[in-house]
Amino acid sequence: MRISRRAQSVAPFYAMEFGKHAAALEAEGHHVVKLSLGEPDFGAPPAVTRAMREVVGSRPMSYAAALGLPELRRAIAGFYGDRHGVDLDPARVVVTAGASAALVLAAAALVDAGDEVLIGDPSYPCNRQIMESFGAEVTLVPAGAASRFQLDAASVRSYWTRNTRGIMVATPSNPTGTSVPPTELAALCDLARERDAWRLVDEIYLDLADHDEQGRPPRSALAHDPDAFVVNSFSKYFGMTGWRLGWCVVPEVLVPVLERLAQNYFLCASTPAQYAALACFTPESLAVCEERRAEFGRRRALVLEGLAAIGLPVPVPPDGAFYVYFDVSGTGLTSWEFCERALSEAHVALTPGRDFGVHTAETHVRLSYAASAKELREGIVRLGKFVANLR
Numbered sequence: 001m002r003i004s005r006r007a008q009s010v011a012p013f014y015a016m017e018f019g020k021h022a023a024a025l026e027a028e029g030h031h032v033v034k035l036s037l038g039e040p041d042f043g044a045p046p047a048v049t050r051a052m053r054e055v056v057g058s059r060p061m062s063y064a065a066a067l068g069l070p071e072l073r074r075a076i077a078g079f080y081g082d083r084h085g086v087d088l089d090p091a092r093v094v095v096t097a098g099a100s101a102a103l104v105l106a107a108a109a110l111v112d113a114g115d116e117v118l119i120g121d122p123s124y125p126c127n128r129q130i131m132e133s134f135g136a137e138v139t140l141v142p143a144g145a146a147s148r149f150q151l152d153a154a155s156v157r158s159y160w161t162r163n164t165r166g167i168m169v170a171t172p173s174n175p176t177g178t179s180v181p182p183t184e185l186a187a188l189c190d191l192a193r194e195r196d197a198w199r200l201v202d203e204i205y206l207d208l209a210d211h212d213e214q215g216r217p218p219r220s221a222l223a224h225d226p227d228a229f230v231v232n233s234f235s236k237y238f239g240m241t242g243w244r245l246g247w248c249v250v251p252e253v254l255v256p257v258l259e260r261l262a263q264n265y266f267l268c269a270s271t272p273a274q275y276a277a278l279a280c281f282t283p284e285s286l287a288v289c290e291e292r293r294a295e296f297g298r299r300r301a302l303v304l305e306g307l308a309a310i311g312l313p314v315p316v317p318p319d320g321a322f323y324v325y326f327d328v329s330g331t332g333l334t335s336w337e338f339c340e341r342a343l344s345e346a347h348v349a350l351t352p353g354r355d356f357g358v359h360t361a362e363t364h365v366r367l368s369y370a371a372s373a374k375e376l377r378e379g380i381v382r383l384g385k386f387v388a389n390l391r
């Protein structure tokens, strides 16, 4: 069968190869410490699971509106008001099958063949794969420790060409858990807007980011730039990865465009998941999610301390999400070799930098602390012995 060039050019998730190897080790009876997964281990808040049980069987699960259930769009808009101080018209909220579907809609709505898109390196790999599938020429802009592994206005300016049509930022980032400082994010958005380019800000980890000294949550990019294309999800803060539910907030002019695209691509996001997700925004569920955020903070401290003790430097400590991006160059191994050997010799699963770009790919490894404190401690002990044996 003839496979499209587009499909052939999509790179695999290298982490999957490690996943297969980890599964094979487990099948042989080994206990593998999995610090490679990008999903919280908590699951949905209990009220959401309860709501799902009630919803199923109580009504026919017909298609919802392509833009999402009106009551869920209102609830999401209300969340921006309560938590982020952004007064948002619910009409600008589009409910999607995870942030992933929002990214597909963004690419379909914004990209023509040959348009150049600037994305930081390292970054979430699907961003560039989706953009390229729609014909974009993606330029990976090297982003090192000095800019918190994130795009900054100076580098974007220097990489800008006459074909640049948009920039993509995820803050906090996967794989580094580091955020773009608010003033820098404002400068990035201003720069793109002044050049008539779109700016897509992926805020899927925003609500898992640290609060400031006054206890205020970080602000959405919408607070500075109401016309940014902002992507978010129920997957991470609400722990609902498998429910396949997310959303985007888009400029008014894009709403009918996304409606047409969503009608054709997806018809709608999961109807039962949308009804159940209404229970995310109750005080009870938000309190559960805040406790989980605090737990991630404790786990992060444990991991940072552990990695420092075994001599694996973290160039920029994360301030959100549940990832640590550490440097293995001192071990004499590439990140790929490090991950391969850590898995086969110490039975610890990690993700090599290669999944996230090229710039720091060979020297850095992503560790996910979305695992229990007990597993994290065990993982650090095993990595400590493994690293000591290398020296």
Ligand SMILES: Cc1ncc(COP(=O)(O)O)c(C=O)c1O
Pocket: 038, 097, 098, 099, 100, 101, 124, 170, 173, 174, 202, 204, 232, 233, 234, 235, 241, 245, 246
């Ligand atoms: C930065 C980022 N954006 C988007 C996604 C997609 O998330 P979902 O489709 O589950 O909402 C992920 C998943 O890990 C991610 O890390």
